[in-house]
Amino acid sequence: MAGGRDVNQQSQIGPGRDLHVAFIMDGNGRWAKARRRPRPFGHQAGAKRAREVVEACPDLGVKYVTLYAFSTENWKRSKPEIIALMALFRHYIRKTMHELHAEGARVRFIGDRAPLDRKLVALIQELEALTARNDRVHVTVALNYGGRDEILRATRKMAQAVIAGQLRPEDIGEDTMTHYLDTAGLPDPDLVVRTSGEARTSNFLTWQSAYAEYEFTDTLWPDFGRAEFAAVLDKFGLRERRFGGVTG
Ligand code: FPP
Numbered sequence: 001m002a003g004g005r006d007v008n009q010q011s012q013i014g015p016g017r018d019l020h021v022a023f024i025m026d027g028n029g030r031w032a033k034a035r036r037r038p039r040p041f042g043h044q045a046g047a048k049r050a051r052e053v054v055e056a057c058p059d060l061g062v063k064y065v066t067l068y069a070f071s072t073e074n075w076k077r078s079k080p081e082i083i084a085l086m087a088l089f090r091h092y093i094r095k096t097m098h099e100l101h102a103e104g105a106r107v108r109f110i111g112d113r114a115p116l117d118r119k120l121v122a123l124i125q126e127l128e129a130l131t132a133r134n135d136r137v138h139v140t141v142a143l144n145y146g147g148r149d150e151i152l153r154a155t156r157k158m159a160q161a162v163i164a165g166q167l168r169p170e171d172i173g174e175d176t177m178t179h180y181l182d183t184a185g186l187p188d189p190d191l192v193v194r195t196s197g198e199a200r201t202s203n204f205l206t207w208q209s210a211y212a213e214y215e216f217t218d219t220l221w222p223d224f225g226r227a228e229f230a231a232v233l234d235k236f237g238l239r240e241r242r243f244g245g246v247t248g
Contacts, residue, residue, distance in 0.1 A: 019238055020064035022189040024204055027196025027220030040084035045222035047092050056226040057137045064138045068204050072146030093123040104136030110182035111145030147206025154180035195221045
């Protein structure tokens with residue numbers, strides 16, 4: 001069971017399988033503190049790492065990457081930190097929109113957009129529309145996302161569909177739930193990586209991760225790079241070299 005995967009599971013992986021790796025990007029605050037800098041400095045460094053991880057995906061055989069950027073619980077943080085994070089999201093979307101499109105990335109956001117700033121929502125919609133037809137790498141950003149909140153919102157939508165006569169309760173199965181979740185159309189993650197030594201799943205992809213492998217690394221997110229990404233995939237027997245995605 002090297003790397004926690006048995007032989008039967010190993011036979012399902014390898015060339016042709018479109019891997020989905022999801023990241024809980026933790027440790028930005030501690031990284032900044034160690035440098036005697038404010039927490040947003042750590043988030044800026046974290047955003048650069050997120051960009052590098054996305055760029056590395058096609059070469060590592062990862063077709064789907066999901067990043068936990070802001071949870072439904074993160075509103076409990078200080079107001080200045082929340083403002084800095086929201087400004088960082090807007091800045092990064094503007095800065096990277098066209099290069100992500102040029103790289104063939106399809107970008108989607110999951111989570112509840114209702115409480116988000118209107119300018120941020122407009123940028124999210126612009127980025128999603130710009131990249132909607134891309135297929136080289138699928139990037140999903142979880143923003144104001146919580147697994148339980150996602151399941152509750154999906155359940156409400158299903159209840160409304162039942163009332164409207166579009167759905168029969170006896171027809172509700174796993175595939176129905178999958179269809180109503182924010183992640184509709186995305187495969188379940190194969191591997192969830194959490195940095196910074198915390199071994200919790202923190203309400204991330206609660207429904208979707210039922211069969212995922214988990215890797216908890218002590219590295220703080222701003223120190224997590226391409227080499228460790230490749231090493232983690234190797235540990236689980238998941239790496240497939242695609243030479244920049246041109247063959248896949
Ligand atoms: C957790 O570290 C990190 C966050 C809540 C924010 C994640 C955001 C980024 C990495 C930057 C932006 C990403 C995109 C996609 C543009 P923490 O603050 O909890 O660290 P700590 O546990 O050391 O305090």
